[in-house]
Amino acid sequence: MTAKAAGRKRALIQVLQxxxxxxxxxxPEALERVADVLGVPLVQVYGVATFYKSxxxxxxxxxxxxxCLGTAxxxxxxxxxxxxxxRKLGIAAGETTPDGAxxxxxxxxxxxxxxxxxxxxxxxxxxxMTEAKVEAxxxxxxxxxxx
Amino acid sequence: MxxxxxxxxxxxxxxxxxxxxxxxxxxxxxxxxxRGLEREVLVVATGxxxxxxxxxxxxxxxxxxxxxxxxxxxVPHLVEEHLVKGRPVKSLMYVPPQEREPVPLMKDIxxxxxxxxxxxxxxxxxxxxxxxxxxxxxxxxxxxxxxxEMTPEGIIxxxxxxxxxxxxxxxxxxxxxxxxxxxxxxxxxxxxxxxxEGDPGAFMDRSVLEADPHAVIEGMIIxxxxxxxxxxxxxxxxxxPLALARIGKALEQARQNGLLGKDILGTGFDxxxxxxxxxxxxxxxxxxxxxxxxxxxxxxxxxxxxxPAERGLWGKPTVINNVETWANVPPIIRRGADWFAGLxxxxxxxxxxxxxxxxxxxxxLVEVPMGIPLREIIYGIGGGIPGGREFKAVQIGGPSGGxxxxxxLDLPIDYESLKTAGSMMGSGGMIVMDEDTCMVDIALYFERxxxxxxxxxxxxxRVGTGVMARILAKITAGDGTAEDLxxxxxxxxxVRQGSLCGLGQTAPxxxxxxxxxxxxxxxxxxxxxxxxxxxxxxxxxxxxxxxxCIGCQLCxxxxxxxxxxxxxxxxxTIDPQACIKCGICLKVCxxxxxxxxxTPAVAGAAGSPTASTPTATPEKTGEGR
Numbered sequence: 001m002t003a004k005a006a007g008r009k010r011a012l013i014q015v016l017q018x019x020x021x022x023x024x025x026x027x028p029e030a031l032e033r034v035a036d037v038l039g040v041p042l043v044q045v046y047g048v049a050t051f052y053k054s055x056x057x058x059x060x061x062x063x064x065x066x067x068c069l070g071t072a073x074x075x076x077x078x079x080x081x082x083x084x085x086x087r088k089l090g091i092a093a094g095e096t097t098p099d100g101a102x103x104x105x106x107x108x109x110x111x112x113x114x115x116x117x118x119x120x121x122x123x124x125x126x127x128x129m130t131e132a133k134v135e136a137x138x139x140x141x142x143x144x145x146x147x
Numbered sequence: 148m149x150x151x152x153x154x155x156x157x158x159x160x161x162x163x164x165x166x167x168x169x170x171x172x173x174x175x176x177x178x179x180x181x182r183g184l185e186r187e188v189l190v191v192a193t194g195x196x197x198x199x200x201x202x203x204x205x206x207x208x209x210x211x212x213x214x215x216x217x218x219x220x221x222v223p224h225l226v227e228e229h230l231v232k233g234r235p236v237k238s239l240m241y242v243p244p245q246e247r248e249p250v251p252l253m254k255d256i257x258x259x260x261x262x263x264x265x266x267x268x269x270x271x272x273x274x275x276x277x278x279x280x281x282x283x284x285x286x287x288x289x290x291x292x293x294x295x296e297m298t299p300e301g302i303i304x305x306x307x308x309x310x311x312x313x314x315x316x317x318x319x320x321x322x323x324x325x326x327x328x329x330x331x332x333x334x335x336x337x338x339x340x341x342x343x344e345g346d347p348g349a350f351m352d353r354s355v356l357e358a359d360p361h362a363v364i365e366g367m368i369i370x371x372x373x374x375x376x377x378x379x380x381x382x383x384x385x386x387x388p389l390a391l392a393r394i395g396k397a398l399e400q401a402r403q404n405g406l407l408g409k410d411i412l413g414t415g416f417d418x419x420x421x422x423x424x425x426x427x428x429x430x431x432x433x434x435x436x437x438x439x440x441x442x443x444x445x446x447x448x449x450x451x452x453x454x455p456a457e458r459g460l461w462g463k464p465t466v467i468n469n470v471e472t473w474a475n476v477p478p479i480i481r482r483g484a485d486w487f488a489g490l491x492x493x494x495x496x497x498x499x500x501x502x503x504x505x506x507x508x509x510x511x512l513v514e515v516p517m518g519i520p521l522r523e524i525i526y527g528i529g530g531g532i533p534g535g536r537e538f539k540a541v542q543i544g545g546p547s548g549g550x551x552x553x554x555x556l557d558l559p560i561d562y563e564s565l566k567t568a569g570s571m572m573g574s575g576g577m578i579v580m581d582e583d584t585c586m587v588d589i590a591l592y593f594e595r596x597x598x599x600x601x602x603x604x605x606x607x608x609r610v611g612t613g614v615m616a617r618i619l620a621k622i623t624a625g626d627g628t629a630e631d632l633x634x635x636x637x638x639x640x641x642v643r644q645g646s647l648c649g650l651g652q653t654a655p656x657x658x659x660x661x662x663x664x665x666x667x668x669x670x671x672x673x674x675x676x677x678x679x680x681x682x683x684x685x686x687x688x689x690x691x692x693x694x695x696c697i698g699c700q701l702c703x704x705x706x707x708x709x710x711x712x713x714x715x716x717x718x719x720t721i722d723p724q725a726c727i728k729c730g731i732c733l734k735v736c737x738x739x740x741x742x743x744x745x746t747p748a749v750a751g752a753a754g755s756p757t758a759s760t761p762t763a764t765p766e767k768t769g770e771g772r
Contacts, residue, residue, distance in 0.1 A: 012443040013426050017385070044444070051445040051602075053427035054385050070347030071542065071578045072504035074592050083729060087707050108429065108596060110386055111350030113504035114162045114199030114511060125165035131731050132705070 009040050012048055016055055024064075025056040061096045061103035063141045065089070068118040070109025078117040082106060084131040085119070088138060102138075151189040153230060156271055158204040160195025160357055161350075161389055162511075167218070168192075168203035174219035175205075178226045188230055194358020194393075196271040197512035198258055201241060206253055206271060213253040214239045244508045244530050258509045261528050263490070265498050266474045267514045270358040275393050278400040281361040287406055289477035293369045294414040297480075299329060302373040306476065308484035310496035315341055315432075315469030316547065316573050316649065318495070318562040324466055327456035328374045331464035336376040338367050339460065339467040341437055342383035342390070345429040346545030347596070349576030351500035352470035354512050356383065356390035359474065360397035364420065366473035368411065369480055371418045374466055379418065380441055384425045394422060429546075429600035433648045434467045436602070447604050448648035469574070471500055491517030495561035499575055505542075506581040508533045515560075522556040525579060536581040540664070544573025546593045546600075547653030549660030550586065569660040571653065585682035586665040587672055591619040593657035601651065608651025611642035615658060623683040625748075627673040636662065681745050684728040688748045691732075693718045696742035702732035 015038065019030050026049055035042040049055045067073075067082040086092055089102050096103040112118055115127025119134075121141045126133065157163075157172045175190050196204050201215035205225075212235045214225065221239055228234045240249035241256055250256050264270070273280035281287070293302050307322025328336060340363060344352040356363060367379050383391055398420055401407045409417050423441050430436045431446035438460050440446040459465020475497060479487045488496050495517035501524065504510050508530030515524060525531065525541065532538050540550040549570035551558065558564050562572050580589065594616040603609045615638050618631050639655030646652045662669065671677045678686040691702070691711075698716040710726040713719030719742075721732070736743040 010441070010443040013440065014424065017424055017426060040443075047445055048426075048443070051428060055426065071545070071576070071589075071592065072348045072510075074347075075505045075578060075580055075584050075589075080729060080731075084707070084731075107386065108345070108600070109347035109350075110161075111344065111353045112161050112165055112199070113348055113350060113502060114202070115165055116504065116510075127165055130734065131729070132735065 009038055012038055012040055012045065013052070016045075016049055020055055024060045025058060058096070059100065061101050063102045063122055063144065064105065065102060065138075065141070066105045066107050066110075066120040067093070068108075068110050068112075068116070068120070069106050070111075070113065070116075072113035073109075073116040073118055076116040080131060081117050081119060081129045081134065084134045088134055102141075149186065149189075151187060153188045153210070154208040155188060155190045156193045156206040156208060157190060158194075158196045158202060158206075158271060159192040160199065160202075160354060161387075162195065162199030163202035163204055164389065166202040166216075170219045171203045171205065171217045171222065174222035175226070178222050179230075182226065182231065184226075184230065191274050192276075193271045193273060194269070194275045195354040195512065197262075197267065197354070197514075198256075198509065199512070200508075200510040204271075207235075208272075210235070211252045211254060213241060213251070213256060215241050244533065257530065258511065258513070258528055261519075261523060262514050263498050263516045264514050265478050265487075265490075266355060266362070266471055266500060267358065267512070268478070269362065270354070273359070275358055275360055276396050278361060278397070278404060281359070285481060286361055286477075287365055289480035290365050290368045290406065291412055293372055293480050294412055294416055299373045299375060302369060302480065303329065305480060305484045306373070309479045309487040310484075310491075310494075311472065311475055311479060311487070312495065312562065313468060314471035314475070314499065314572075314574070316544075316571065318572055321468060321472055324456050324468070325370065325373050327454070328459075328464040328466045331457045333463055335463045336374050337460045337463060337465040338371045338374065338376045338379040339438070339441070339455075339465055340367060340379070340381040340383075340473055341432065341434065341467055341469040342381055342387075343425045343432040343437055344384060344387075344470070344574060345432045345600075346547075346574045346576050348504050348542075348578045349502050349545055349574040351502055351512055351575055353384075353387045353390050355470050355474050355500075356387070357393050360390075360394045361401065362474040362477055363394070363470055364397055364401055364407070366468075366476035367420060368406065368418055369476050370466055370468070370473065372416055374464070376466070377417050377419070379420045380423050380460075381420060382423045382425055382431070382437055382441060385427060391422065391424065398422065428602070429596075430602045430648070430650055433650055436648065437467065438465065445602070447602055448650070450647060471575075492559065492561045494563055499560070499572070501560075501575045501577045503529050503577050503579065505578040506532050506536065506584065507579040517561045518559045520556070521551065521558050521560055524560070524577070525556070529579070532579065532581050536583065538579070539582050539584055540580045540586065542570075542578040542580065542589065542657070543576070544571040544656075545576050546596050547571060547649065547656055548573045548576075549656045550580070550589065550664060551660075552664040554664075569656065569663055571656070583680050583682070585623075585678055585680040586661045586668045587619060587623055587678075588680075588682050590658045590661045591616060591623055594619055594654070597650065597654035601654075605645070605647040605651060607642045607645035608647070608654060611638055611646075612651070612654050614638060615642070615655065619658070622669065622672050623678070624685045625672065625676045625683070627669075629673065631673065632662070632666075632669060677747050681747070686748050687728060688723060688746050689721055689726055689728060689730070689732060690744055690746060691719050691721055692742045692744055695740055697740055699737070699740070701735045701737070702743055705731045705735045707731065 035045045069078045093106045117129045119126045203217045205214040311321040312318040428446045431440045433448045436446040436448040455465045500514045598612040601608045696718045703711040710722045733743045
C-alpha cells in the first residue's frame with residue numbers, strides 16, 4: 001500500500017486514507033511505516049492523522065453507525081435520533097461498545113438533506129429516521145457480514 | 148444507433164439512491180426484458196434531478212411524464228399501463244401540497260417551473276457515466292472553441308465580461324482571479340477545483356459532480372488554457388463516494404478521448420487532472436487550507452495576501468474555484484459573455500444553485516436566476532412550510548451566513564443584498580425554519596460547529612467560538628443574564644476582526660443575525676426563562692392531559708427511562724424528576740388522542756439542571772448511561 005507512494009511526501013493523506021479504508025483505523029505500526037517509507041517525520045504523520053476527522057487512532061467497531069447532525073438534520077430532530085442511538089448502544093457519540101461491535105459517530109452533513117434526519121449504518125442510508133426506527137435499524141445491522 | 152420510442156430516466160443521485168432508485172432501475176430493466184420491450188424502451192440512470200424529497204424519481208421521455216416515490220413493486224403496473232397501453236399512471240404522479248389532482252408533466256410542476264438551468268442543464272437528461280451523452284448535448288464544444296479559436300487573453304476577457312463571480316462564498320470576480328494568475332511570474336501554474344463542500348445543508352457541488360462531471364472537467368481545461376497550467380487538482384470530500392466515483396470515471400473517459408493529457412484535440416495543449424480525496428475537515432474548504440491539504444499537510448489556512456493566484460500550490464500561481472463556478476465556464480464560452488451577463492442583476496450575473504432544506508415542503512436543489520426574491524424560492528418553488536406551520540426564518544450561507552427573517556422575504560437574492568441583510572451567499576445552502584425552531588438553539592448549533600471545526604491556528608477563532616458557544620449554552624439552559632447579550636456582541640466583533648481566515652471571521656454571523664432579528668427570543672430565554680419555540684430542554688416540560696389520555700400505554704412502553712406510570716386504560720402520568728425530555732412520548736401518542744403535551748417549564752420546578760445536560764454540555768453526554 002505504501003510502495004507506490006515511496007518518497008512522495010504529498011501522498012501522506014492518501015496513504016493514510018488507504019490504510020484507514022482497509023483496517024478502519026490507523027494502527028501505530030502503520031503510522032511508523034508510513035513515516036519511514038514516505039520520508040516524513042513521525043510527528044508530522046501524527047499531526048495529519050489527528051487533524052482530519054476521517055482518521056481514527058483507535059480501533060473502531062465492526063458496525064459503524066453514523067448520525068448526521070447537519071443543519072437540516074438538526075432542525076428536523078437529528079439530536080433526538082443521536083440520543084436514542086446512544087441509549088440503545090449504551091455509549092456516547094464517538095465511542096465504541098466494549099465488545100467492539102458498534103462504533104457510534106456523528107457527521108456534520110452528508111448532503112442528503114432531503115432525507116433528514118438521516119442515519120447511516122454499515123453504509124446503508126436510513127432517511128426520515130425516528131426514535132422508534134433505531135431498534136429495527138440496529139437489528140438489521142446485526143445481520144450484516146462484517147470483518 | 149438504435150432509436151428507442153421511450154427513454155426511462157431514473158434519477159441516480161445520492162438522495163434517490165438512498166431511497167432505492169437502483170432497485171427501481173433493476174425492476175424496470177427486468178420488466179422491460181420480460182415483456183420483450185428492450186429494443187423499444189431504454190432505461191437510463193441520470194444524475195440528481197434536485198427534487199430529492201420525492202425520490203426515487205422517474206422521468207419518461209419524450210412524454211415528459213414525471214413519476215415519484217417509486218417502489219420496485221410499482222414497476223410492473225407502470226410498465227403495463229404507461230408503456231404498453233399508453234395510459235400514464237396517475238397514482239404514481241406528484242400531487243402538490245394542499246391539492247388533490249396530480250400534475251403529470253415535469254414542466255408543469257411548480258418546483259421545476261421557475262428554475263433556470265445553466266449549471267444543472269444536463270441533470271436528469273444524460274447518463275453522467277457516459278461521455279457520449281455529454282458530448283451529444285454540446286459537451287466539450289466550449290473546450291474546442293477555447294483551445295482552437297481563442298487566445299488565453301480572449302478567454303479571460305470573455306469570463307470577465309460575463310461577470311462571473313465565485314460561487315463558493317465570497318463572490319470574487321472569476322476573470323480577475325484568472326488574470327492575476329496569468330500575469331504572476333513563473334512557468335508552472337495550477338488550477339484547482341474546490342469540491343470540499345462542507346457547509347451543512349449545502350449539496351449542490353456534490354450534485355453537479357454526480358450529475359455532470361464532464362462540465363467541471365471542461366471548465367477546468369478552459370481555465371488551465373487561460374492561465375497556462377499543465378496540471379490541475381480536484382479536491383473532493385471523502386463523504387461523497389458517488390461523486391468521487393463519477394468524476395474518476397469521467398477523467399478516464401476524457402483521457403481516452405484525447406480531452407486530457409498530451410496535445411488535447413490536436414492543439415498542442417497539454418493538461419491533466421488528478422483527484423485528491425478530502426479527509427474530513429471543514430476548514431479545508433478555505434482556499435489556502437485546501438492547498439495545504441493537497442500538499443499533504445494539515446489543512447491550516449494562512450494569511451492572505453499573497454493570494455493563491457500569486458502564490459498557491461507549492462508557491463506557484465494557482466487558480467482555485469469551486470465546483471459550481473467551474474461548471475459555469477463552458478456555457479459562457481460556448482454562448483458568449485453577453486448572453487450570460489443578460490441574466491441576473493447589475494452586480495450578480497447568471498444563476499445560482501440553492502439547496503432548499505429544513506422545514507420546507509419541496510426539499511431539493513434549485514437553480515434560479517440571481518435577483519429572484521426569496522419569497523418566490525420558498526413559496527413558489529419550495530411549496531411553503533409543511534404541516535400548516537408558520538415560516539420563521541431562512542438560514543443562508545451555512546455556518547458563515549445568517550438568518551433572514553420573515554420581514555425580508557422580498558429580498559432579491561444576490562451577493563450584495565444578502566450581505567446587507569447580515570448574511571452571505573456562501574455556497575447556497577438555504578435552511579428553512581418554522582415556528583418550532585428556536586433561534587438561540589440554532590445560533591448555539593452553529594457556534595458549536597465553528598468551535599469544533601476551528602483548526603486552532605489563531606486564538607480569536609479557537610477560543611472565541613468556544614466562549615460564545617458556552618454563553619449561548621448558558622442562555623438555552625435558562626441561566627443567561629442581561630450582560631450575556633452585551634458580552635456576545637463584544638466577542639462577536641473581536642472574533643470577526645481578529646480571526647485569520649474566513650471561517651473565524653464569519654463564525655459570529657449566525658449570532659449577530661439572530662440577535663438582530665430575533666432579540667426577543669434571546670430575551671425570553673434570559674428574562675422569562677421561557678423558550679418560545681419549546682425546544683430548549685431546560686425550559687420545557689412534558690405532561691399528560693388527564694382529560695384526553697386513554698391509557699393505551701404506548702408512551703409508557705416507549706419511555707426510555709421509565710418515567711411514565713399508569714395502568715392500562717387508566718390515566719398515565721409523567722414523573723418530572725425522572726423525565727429526560729427526549730420527547731418520544733409526544734411522538735408515539737396517537738395524533739387523535741394528543742394527550743402528551745409540551746409546555747413551558749414552571750419556573751423553579753425541579754429537574755431542570757439534569758434535564759439541561761444533553762443539550763448544554765455535549766462532552767458530558769456519556770454520563771449516567
